Amino acid sequence: MGQIILGVGDYGASNAPGDDIKTFALGSCVSVIFLDPKTRAVGMAHIALPDSSINKAKATEKPGYFADTAIPALLELMAKSGCDKRGKGMVVKLCGGANVMDTNDTFQIGKRNALAIKKILWSFGMGAIAEDLGGNFSRTVSISVSAGQVTLSSPGKPNWQL
Amino acid sequence: MVTQINQQELQKIVKAVPMLSPSASRLLQITANPDHDLVEVVNLVKTDANLTARVLKVINSAAFGMANQITSIDRAIAYLGERIIISIAIGDSAGKLFGKELSGYEAAGGDLWKHDLRAAIAAREVVAQSGLDISTELAFTAGLLHDIGKALISDYLQGSVTEAVALISQEEQPHDYLAAEKKLVGFDHTEAGYELAKAWQLPDELAEVIRYHHEPARANEEYRALVYAVHLGDNIAMMGGFGTGADSMRYKLDPGYVNYIKLSPNTLENIMLTVDMEFEKLEESFSDSGEKN
Numbered sequence: 001m002g003q004i005i006l007g008v009g010d011y012g013a014s015n016a017p018g019d020d021i022k023t024f025a026l027g028s029c030v031s032v033i034f035l036d037p038k039t040r041a042v043g044m045a046h047i048a049l050p051d052s053s054i055n056k057a058k059a060t061e062k063p064g065y066f067a068d069t070a071i072p073a074l075l076e077l078m079a080k081s082g083c084d085k086r087g088k089g090m091v092v093k094l095c096g097g098a099n100v101m102d103t104n105d106t107f108q109i110g111k112r113n114a115l116a117i118k119k120i121l122w123s124f125g126m127g128a129i130a131e132d133l134g135g136n137f138s139r140t141v142s143i144s145v146s147a148g149q150v151t152l153s154s155p156g157k158p159n160w161q162l
Numbered sequence: 163m164v165t166q167i168n169q170q171e172l173q174k175i176v177k178a179v180p181m182l183s184p185s186a187s188r189l190l191q192i193t194a195n196p197d198h199d200l201v202e203v204v205n206l207v208k209t210d211a212n213l214t215a216r217v218l219k220v221i222n223s224a225a226f227g228m229a230n231q232i233t234s235i236d237r238a239i240a241y242l243g244e245r246i247i248i249s250i251a252i253g254d255s256a257g258k259l260f261g262k263e264l265s266g267y268e269a270a271g272g273d274l275w276k277h278d279l280r281a282a283i284a285a286r287e288v289v290a291q292s293g294l295d296i297s298t299e300l301a302f303t304a305g306l307l308h309d310i311g312k313a314l315i316s317d318y319l320q321g322s323v324t325e326a327v328a329l330i331s332q333e334e335q336p337h338d339y340l341a342a343e344k345k346l347v348g349f350d351h352t353e354a355g356y357e358l359a360k361a362w363q364l365p366d367e368l369a370e371v372i373r374y375h376h377e378p379a380r381a382n383e384e385y386r387a388l389v390y391a392v393h394l395g396d397n398i399a400m401m402g403g404f405g406t407g408a409d410s411m412r413y414k415l416d417p418g419y420v421n422y423i424k425l426s427p428n429t430l431e432n433i434m435l436t437v438d439m440e441f442e443k444l445e446e447s448f449s450d451s452g453e454k455n
């Protein structure tokens with residue numbers, strides 16, 4: 001029973017009731033959340049960038065950092081607690097991916113992250129049933145394993161559920 | 163409670179901030195000069211026993227993984243680079259200000275220093291990876307100092323976060339956080355920071371960055387490229403999840419940077435990755451060596 005805190009590029013999972021999985025201050029990063037109704041396992045990855053081709057060594061050391069390596073890694077981790085290897089039946093939620101107030105595409109990394117993640121999910125035949133993406137504010141997200149409830153917070157706003 | 167500040171009160175707030183140490187102040191002067199030599203930095207550090215000891219502690223911290231103990235300050239400075247010497251000098255000399263809990267932004271103690279350090283690393287990388295013809299070390303220093311005004315006005319913004327966010331979210335006249343600060347307390351953090359820059363007698367290019375890092379097009383043309391580099395570094399720090407609480411990501415990015423800085427999406431992603439890796443190393447070396455920020 002405890003709190004699993006994920007930093008940038010970390011991923012983690014738990015099926016222990018009483019655990020929380022939490023990540024702080026998502027800017028352009030996106031948090032991918034998997035909830036498995038069958039095993040009651042919950043997983044999350046804190047993804048920083050869309051594509052691992054820019055630094056393969058980093059992807060090996062921290063697969064959760066890139067969209068294309070994070071999702072297979074998270075699925076593999078959750079398979080250890082009996083979830084389907086290809087994510088069949090998994091409930092998917094996405095949040096984060098904020099962008100600064102900008103009219104220039106280069107800086108829309110939040111958008112590129114979300115797009116890359118969706119593409120990879122499709123390749124597994126998966127899709128998000130809920131998302132809270134974009135905007136120009138940072139988000140902190142936590143999931144309680146027992147309730148499967150995803151709670152978001154941001155300074156100056158009341159907390160909300162996803 | 164939110165409290166309006168007038169010009170006179172702002173001067174009082176600035177006066178209450180301790181001066182930088184003479185060596186930190188001198189270090190900023192020396193390194194802002196594009197023609198300076200590293201020897202000048204070395205000679206200055208040697209006159210300050212405290213700073214010398216700190217620099218040696220940092221280089222011998224586990225983060226740098228030196229095979230042998232380094233005892234020569236010349237070698238230490240050559241290895242670390244002047245940006246790390248400046249970080250140590252500023253951390254020692256104004257650590258209280260940089261480490262302050264920014265309750266007016268709902269940011270914890272240490273958040274400002276981390277944001278500044280990330281913006282500094284990012285500004286340096288923007289210059290290095292875009293091939294911009296200005297000093298990478300100066301971009302770092304400017305990044306480190308850019309948001310110092312937040313430490314001055316934070317107390318007066320106490321309890322204002324919900325209102326600030328509401329001002330930004332309104333449809334008719336959307337503010338950025340800067341405009342919200344100005345409306346709530348009468349000054350924004352760049353104006354407050356600029357007053358401190360004057361009191362500290364910072365070199366003009368650093369004062370210009372502090373004043374215009376959210377509106378780089380308004381900066382003196384001579385320093386505009388540097389201001390744009392820090393503008394991007396600041397945004398990169400926020401995108402990476404290191405803001406200072408409520409204001410994170412709530413600023414405008416000036417697309418006019420393209421006239422000064424060439425960045426592809428790929429280069430930007432590389433910069434973000436480098437910032438994460440460099441930051442970890444620097445943080446570790448400062449904390450190993452007993453830096454308190």
Ligand SMILES: [Fe+2]
Pocket residue numbers: 308309351375376396
């Ligand atoms: Fe700022």
Ligand SMILES: [Fe+2]
Pocket residue numbers: 277281308309396
């Ligand atoms: Fe900033």
